[in-house]
Amino acid sequence: MKNIFYLFIASLVLSACTTDIQTNNPAFQAKFNDATWRAKDARVSIDGDGRFVITAYTQYETIVLRTSIDDIESYNLGTTNQDNYASYDFDGLDFSSSYDTSLFSGPAYKVSNIVNAGTGYANSNNSQTTPVTGSGSGLKFAIETNVNGNITKVSIVSRGDGYVAGDIVSIVGGDNNARVRILNTQQSNGEIVIEEIDNGKYSGTFKFNAVNSSGEVITFSNGVFYNVSGAGL
Structure with a gap:
């Protein structure tokens, strides 16, 4: 059933779109896995909690992009701040299926911040971690330190598994007191960027990985919304 679903979606997307993304005025479009996805209509609104929402449609599909506010800014998805959110429904x-960027356990995707820089650490390309909160395991970092042995930068070299956005891990080494918070996971992540607001017309970019209740993931990349307003396309 899963393979039939993806083949059916691909046939709809390919029949409705050209090979390359082209920006119309206004427009809402993206790469859906390996094909171009273009909305037949898209509208902006402010929901009852004051959050900014773009809803885009085709005949059978709906994409929702939501941010906590409607300021020109970048908004991360799949984090503990679920006011920033994306979903895809068919x-x-x-066929029917729903995917979104809610919290989902899996490999760590990005780091949110260094909670505690620690002491006594040295530069390393393979620093192991232990969970402080949550039950994930296997996450490893490359770390950079200053002359005082404080960690100044971390980058993921092994994503591990079983993490949830907001989990905190301790980095092994030094005095074992460095702490890092996980931003999001590999199955649920992304970014919405509002780049321009002009008389109620919004332009920007988006990308996201969204997951369904079975753990299956879809990817939207190179997303663009251009001059989208409450009046639609």
Whole structure:
């Protein structure tokens, strides 16, 4: 059933779109896995909690992009701040499926921040971690330190598994007191960027990985919304 679903989606997307993304005025479009996805309509709104929402449609599909506010800014997805959120729903013929960027356990995707820089550390390309909160395991970092042995930069070299956005890990080494917070996971992540607001018309970019209840992931990349307003496309 899963393979049939993806083949059906691909046929719809390919029949409705050209090979390359082209920006119309206004427009909402992206790469859906390996094909171009273009909305037939898209509208902006402010929900009852004051959050900014773009809802984009095709005949059977709906994409929702939501941010906590409507300022020109970058908004991370799949984090503990679920006011920033993306979803994809398909409902047509004999198929229906829903994917979103809610919190989901999996390999760590990005680091949020260094909670505690620690002491006594040295530069390393393979620093192991232990969980402080949560039950993830296997995450490893490359770390950079200053002359005082404080960690100044971390980058993921092994994502591990079983992490959830907001988990905190301790970095092994030094005095074992450095702490790092996980931003999001590999199955649920992304970014919405509002780049321009002009008389109620919004332009920007987006990308996200979204997951369904079975752990299956879809990817939207190179997303663009251009001059989208409450009036639609």
